[in-house]
Amino acid sequence: MFQQDFRNLTKEEIAVLTARGCTATDWSAVEVASEGFSCETITNVEFSGNVRIGRLDGVFNRPGGLARRSCLCNVTLHNVSVGNGVFIRNVANYISNYDIADGVYIDNIDCLTGTLCSTFGIGTEVSVLNETGGREVPIYERLSAQTAYLIAMYRHNRELVQTLVTLIKTHAASFFGTRAQVGEHAEITNCGTITDVNIGAYAHIKGATRLKDGTITGSKEAPVTVGRDVIAEGFVFAAGAHVADGAVVHHCFVGQASALSHLFSAHDSLFFANCNCENGEAAAIFGGPYTVTMHKSSLLIAGIFSFLNAGSGSNQSNHMYKLGPIHQGVVERGSKTTSDSYILWPARIGAFSLVMGRHVNHPDTSRLPFSYLIESIHGSFLVPGVNLRSVGTIRDAQKWPRRDRRKGQDLLDCINFNLLSPYTVGKMLGAVTLLSDLERTAGVTAERFAFQAMTIDAKALRNGRKYYGMAIDKFMGNSVIHRLGKTPVASEADIRRRLAPTHAAGAGEWVDICGMFAPKTEVDRLVSDIVNGVVKDLDTINERWHQLHADYYDMEWTWVCGQMLSWFGKTVDELTADDIRTIVQRWIKSVTELDAMLLEDARKEYSLKSRTGFGIDCPGDNADDDFVSVRGEFGQDPFVKMVEDHIATKSALAEATLELLGNC
Secondary structure, three states: OOOEEEOOHHHHHHHHHHHHOOOEEOOOHEEEOOOOOOOHHEEOOOEEEEEOOOOOOOOOEEEOOOEEOOEEEEEEEEEEOOOOOOOEEEEEEEEEEEOOOOOOEEEEOOEEOOOOOOOOOOEEEEEEEOOOOEEEOOOOOOOHHHHHHHHOOOOOHHHHHHHHHHHHHHHHHOOOOOOOOEEEEEEEEEOOOOEEEEEOOOEEEEOOOEEEEEEEEEOOOOOOOEEEEEEEEEEEOOOEEOOOOOOOOEEEEEOOOOEEOOOEEEEEEEOOOOOEEEEOEEOEEOOOOOOOOOOOOOEEEOEOOOOOOOOOOOOOEEOOOOOOOOOOOOOOOEEEOOHHHHHHHHEEOOOOOOEEEOOOOOOOOOOOOEEEEEEEEEEEEOOOOOOOHHHHHHHHHHHHHHHOOOOOOHHHHHHHOOOOHHHHHHHHHHHHHHHHHHHHHOOOOOOOOEEEEEEEEHHHHHHHHHHHHHHHHHHHHHHHHHHOOOOOOOOOOHHHHHHHHOOOOOOOEEEEOOEEEEEEHHHOOOOOHHHHOOOOHHHHHHOOOEEEEHHHHHHHHHHHHHHHHHHHHOOOHHHHHHHHHHHHHHHHHHHHHHHHHHHHHHHHHHHHHHHOOOOOOOOOOOHHHHHHHHHOHHHHHHHHHHHHHHHHHHHHHHHHHHHOOOOO
């Protein structure tokens, strides 16, 4: 921008501009491009302060085939620089203190104002989880879910939080007193007032009502869209974000490829990559990647979520009408809430769980992932592990990577899509012990077991323990098979060489840092480096997160090696060829049995009950024809075929792995 020479207007040009309805408080403060400038492109413009104008030589092809040529028409410019090939027309009030880059299109807006006393939303404190304060996250244009997680959730480490907040506040201060920007090829049309908003390249702002104190990033490959009737204040919209259709946003970060639309309202909330929120409301939430709520009657409040699917009427309460809205909840990754579900905070829901009905006894299911939490007349019933056999769980795990709408290489959030990981499998290992302890304490003849203000049915307890065991065998066996490789094994020493850990980190507890799995030791190491000044800037913090993310599979194997003795009874360096054969057999058995359960669960969608409502006005057996024409046959369902293919593929892999061992 402005890599060219400028000059003052000539007397002749001033005369022409005056004749074309232009005025200036000081013509000597108006500069134009030394080459290619033409007065014929400027009409009814009032110049105030220092104004610089590039070559107005662009052409904009509008929808419907209309061609618009660059111009300045019916606008007041105060302390503004205008790049090359810009179109600005019909600004009802004025544009002030803005640098407008090349190729920008501005038409029919009220006001575009920079006050020189804003940080453009950078540093805005977002009061997540606790509406009364205490977990504020200052936002900036490159905020990642992982860094925000440390600021919000590591309040026990005051030095860490203070260091991170200071880094962001220092970054924010660098914007104060600077002119606002409109990036190259941005488009702003039919808008109301825009005040102190940095607008990134290729942004599309169409019909917004009011935008104030914000930053809109973006690029040609990942433009930001702000649509009709949007009201936003104190915000950052990251690359590829979409905020439209009457959304109201106050003190929020909207992450890469996230969408808020259809009258959705949010305040003091963070939405990281690929969130999709419509119709309802969010208040003080930490929305990790893939937080999804689509219904008018749904409220997400004072909770941390990720990979969430909220049903219609989902609701939570953070207020007990005593000390104010101070309570919070944790819903771990991959959970779902059914229609009209309700949770009274504080509560914690384990990973990949389903919440059905109303729960007012502050449930904590974090030690029992993949469970159903169901309302009954006796309170909250917990069905451990049953979601491992659910078609919906597997479909979700498959669709999330496909629905990653982020573009380009500069991805802020580290996202691990794995259903089974050291984090979830570590929980399962603990869950098996927990369920056995409950059974032993209450006695094997007990019909129900009490746990954390919930009730577990005896059959559900034993089935849950079985499901967890199968999933553990699946994960551990899968890790061994992939680590062994695809080339024939020469000897048992060769087995031990292949299975030797290659990364020093990974043993011990793992954590889910809002979408990214990592060993707690490595997160603690990063925390220490931030506190001690080894890591001194925000970009380096992001680089460290990405390096941890890239090392996941090597660290995962280190964790598997650490669990081998308790799971299989031998350490990795003690495994023989016969041990590998046993592991492969346990693995394929768990895979095929779990897949068989998935097929049985899927078959319910083709039962007679599922056909209710089909075949209206169809005589006799033709009702089934209506169902088949819409839904198809069970055997032709894409998911069913995928599971069947998965069984065949994994069975072939088991045989191939056994063949690698040969006579070893």
